[in-house]
Each structure stands twice: as C-alpha cells, then as structure tokens.
Amino acid sequence: MSAYSWGVNAMRPVACIGVFDGVHTGHQHVIAQGRLIAQQDSRELIAVTFDPHPMRVVQPDRAPEMIGTLEQRKAQLLDSGVDRVHVINFTSEVSEQSSEEFVQQTLVEELNVGSVVVGSNFTFGHRARGTVDTLRDLGDKFSFSVTEVDLSGESSPVSSSRIRAHLRAGEISQAQELLGHPFTMAGEVVYGDQRGRQLGYPTANLNWDTSQYLVIPAEGVYAGFVHHGGTKDPAAISVGTNPQFEGFERRIEAYILDRTDCDLYGQEVEFEFTKFLRGQKVFGDLDGYLAQMAIDVQSARELVC
Numbered sequence: 001m002s003a004y005s006w007g008v009n010a011m012r013p014v015a016c017i018g019v020f021d022g023v024h025t026g027h028q029h030v031i032a033q034g035r036l037i038a039q040q041d042s043r044e045l046i047a048v049t050f051d052p053h054p055m056r057v058v059q060p061d062r063a064p065e066m067i068g069t070l071e072q073r074k075a076q077l078l079d080s081g082v083d084r085v086h087v088i089n090f091t092s093e094v095s096e097q098s099s100e101e102f103v104q105q106t107l108v109e110e111l112n113v114g115s116v117v118v119g120s121n122f123t124f125g126h127r128a129r130g131t132v133d134t135l136r137d138l139g140d141k142f143s144f145s146v147t148e149v150d151l152s153g154e155s156s157p158v159s160s161s162r163i164r165a166h167l168r169a170g171e172i173s174q175a176q177e178l179l180g181h182p183f184t185m186a187g188e189v190v191y192g193d194q195r196g197r198q199l200g201y202p203t204a205n206l207n208w209d210t211s212q213y214l215v216i217p218a219e220g221v222y223a224g225f226v227h228h229g230g231t232k233d234p235a236a237i238s239v240g241t242n243p244q245f246e247g248f249e250r251r252i253e254a255y256i257l258d259r260t261d262c263d264l265y266g267q268e269v270e271f272e273f274t275k276f277l278r279g280q281k282v283f284g285d286l287d288g289y290l291a292q293m294a295i296d297v298q299s300a301r302e303l304v305c
Contacts, residue, residue, distance in 0.1 A: 012114030012144075013044035015107060016082065018122065019160075020049050022067035023076035025180040026119060026151035026158035031080045033149050034117040038083075046111060047082040049073065050090040054128075056213065058095050065215035067160060067167070067179075069186055076181065086111065099125030103138045117147045121157070170218030170276035184227070184272045185214065185252060189264040192253060201293060203238070203253040204264045206271055216250065220279040223300035226254050227270040233257070236300040237271055240280045257301055275303050 016034040020027045031047065038045040051070045055063035068076070074085045088094065088106065097105070102125050107113045116135065124130040132148050139146040151157045158178050166175035167183065175183055185208055192205035204226060208214060219240035226235045235254040242251065254271050277299050283289040 011043075012112060013046050013083075014038040014115040014117065015046045015048050015086075015111060015113045016117045017048040017124075018119060019053055020047065020073055020077060021053065021064070021160040022163055022179055023073060023080060023181075024067075024158055024160065024163060024178050028080050028180055029151065030117055030119050030149045031077070031082060033147055034115075035081045037115050037117065037147065043114065044083045045081065046084045046086050046113075047077040047080075048086045048088065048106070048111070049077070050088045052090055052213075054090050054095065057090055057092055063213065064161065065164060065213050067163060067215055068184070069209055069212045069214065072184070072186055096126055099130030099134050100138060101125075102130070103135070103142060107144065108142045113144050115145045115147065117149060119151045120148050121151060122148075164215045167215050167217045170220060170222075170279075172217070172222065172273050172276055182272045182274070183217075184270040185216075186268065186270045189228075189267050189269055191265060192251065199290065199293070200260075201255045201297070202259065202261055203255045204269065206252040206254070206269070208252065216252070217273055218276065218279070219250070221277045221296050222273050223275040223277060223303040224254070225272040225274065225304060226256055226264075227272060228264055228267055232272075233259075234300065234304040235271070236277075236296050237273060242280075255297065257297060257305065 014034050014037050016030050018027060018030065034045050053063055053066065070087070074087070077085050107116065116139065118132060118135065120132065122132055122135070124135070132146065136146045163175045163178050166178070172183060185206060187206045187208035189204045190207040192203065217239055222237040222239070224235055224237045226233045233256045235256045237252065237254045239250070239252050241249060252271065277296055281292065283292060
C-alpha cells in the first residue's frame, strides 16, 4: 500500500475514515465526534481518506464526479479540526485487500490507532464487504474502539451524491446547506479568447484539473466571488460553451465586478458560487447580448456586494 501523510505525531491517535468528498455536514459530524474523543486525553485526530475515489479503480464507469480536488479536501478536513490528513493512494492492489488486511496494515501497523470513528454507511475491504460491525469485531481483535456516527439529516441522509445533483441543477443554496460551506472550484487562470476584454468585461478563465473528474455546476451565469492572493472579490461567473459565439468547449470564467483588466494569469484562484442567475442563452445580436451582460452584472452586484 502506498500512502502519504503529514502533520504532528502522537501515540494511539483517533482516526476518522472516509472518502470525505466535499467534507459535507455529515462528514463534519464524524470529525466532530472524533475530536470529542481525541480531546478527552489530548490525542491526535487523523482523517484517513482515499484518492482516487475507490469506485474510479474498481468500477470506473460508475465512479462519481468529485465535489472538489484532493487539495481542497485536505484543506477542508484541516479546517474541520483534524490534526493530520492521511491519504491512501487507492490502487487495484489496495482494492484486493481483505477487511482485516486493511485494518492490520493501515490502522494498526501504520497508524497505530486507539480509536476509529466512521459514518453509519461505512464499508471497506475487498468488494466493500466490511461493515461497521466488521470493524467493531476487528477493533476487539486489535484493541481499538469503534464509534459509529449517524449521517442522517432532517429528512434524508446527507450525502455527496445529493450535493452533486443539486450542483448539476444549479441549486447552489441547497448544495451549500448540505456542504456547510461555500462550493468552490479551484485552478489556474489561463488566457482565453480575450473576447470579454474587447466587450468591456475582462474575465479570468479557470483551468481546472480534469484528472480529478470534478462535478461542474449547471451551465449558466452565477453570482459569486473570486478568491486570489488572500483577496475575495465579488464576481459574475459563467459556466458553459458560450453559444452566442458558437463555442463548443465548456469554460468557466469570472468577471470581477467593475474591473477593467484581468491580471491574474498564471495565478491559482478559487471561484466561489453563490447564486444561479440564469441559463445559457443566444441573443439576436451583440447589443442584446451586451444588454443581458449588464443585467447579469447588476444582479450579481445586488447579491454579493
């Protein structure tokens, strides 16, 4: 098994285990419980996660798109209160491990855990045959405790799949409620067609990491923010192919409100989506297109300024 980790060390730490895609409110309940256990005797709290998503290895045609990059997930886990993030490089060899092999090699020999905290839907080992009950039995064998956390919301369990569905529908507020934090997409600003600059709306074009198989929000225009260099600027964000100009490549670009230039090229940024404004449209002429852009900018300004 290959893995990497960073942070402080402690004896018999507490480990929260899961993919933690999006680090949503259900995941945060798991981490909060782990933190309570760790604080009782000042133990280290570790989040154990997997990359890529196990389904990407065992059933790639059924693998979900990810809500964020691995780097975003690590940052969100640390923000949620863990001391260290331990990332397991999920390979075909790892997928063949039995439940006991995973526990013995990773939790016992590598991490020396004293307590494990998981969600009620947790499965592990070859063909996901291991359950929370399996983990309890192995905890008895290897001398660590197991705590199960219910991930249910008010009406149905909080899940990454529900959040993805909201994002694909442009339902940002619903997704954010389940996430418990803003939805953002991260990447480097690259050069586009420079058309926005010519029209008076210079945009930052986001080059996101396609190798991470990220979920993309519904095509259209959003109010939001651009985070860069410690600054958070209000923005109008566009997702789509820009059919007005017969585009075919899906792009994500942001106009920082009232900026007359875009000097973010080569910088790592995050686009924060706040509110869906409208879907993609094709207008009869350029004047109609520009008039709608002015409306979009004003709508964004009213929401985020």
